């Protein structure tokens with residue numbers, strides 16, 4: 001990397017750090033084109049002090065609009081390839097997430113419990129997330 005290039009990057013990072021309120025834009029840039037990371041950052045993670053969409057969904061507090069986006073996100077995620085683990089397991093886990101989030105949209109009685117089970121972070125990360 002040229003010295004000028006690294007200086008430019010350093011200046012850019014410094015400018016970002018100096019600017020507050022840019023967090024969501026930084027996240028969007030971070031998400032690149034990977035639909036899995038996109039879903040994780042948009043719906044499984046939230047800024048400190050706020051509930052991520054997945055938590056709201058478990059608590060029955062997600063809005064119809066949020067659920068719609070969640071379902072769309074899981075569709076993309078299910079069609080993507082995980083960085084680790086076998087595809088059959090990935091299809092099973094993401095399929096459960098998709099079915100459960102669609103059930104939440106319909107408002108089924110045990111939908112929240114099913115979704116909570118499907119959205120188990122550790123169970124999926126331990127198999128499919130690279131360290």
Ligand code: HEC
Pocket residue numbers: 030031034036037040041044045054082083093094097118119120121122124125128129130
């Ligand atoms: C069905 C599988 C699955 C479930 C459930 C899941 N994750 Fe993930 N998550 C992944 C995979 C796969 C990655 C790695 C993505 C990559 O590196 O491309 C990941 C990455 C992440 C990342 C890093 C994103 C990034 O930008 O690199 C965060 C944060 C995250 N998950 C949060 C959560 C939380 C919180 C939960 C539970 C509420 C959760 N995930 C549930 C599969 C899952």
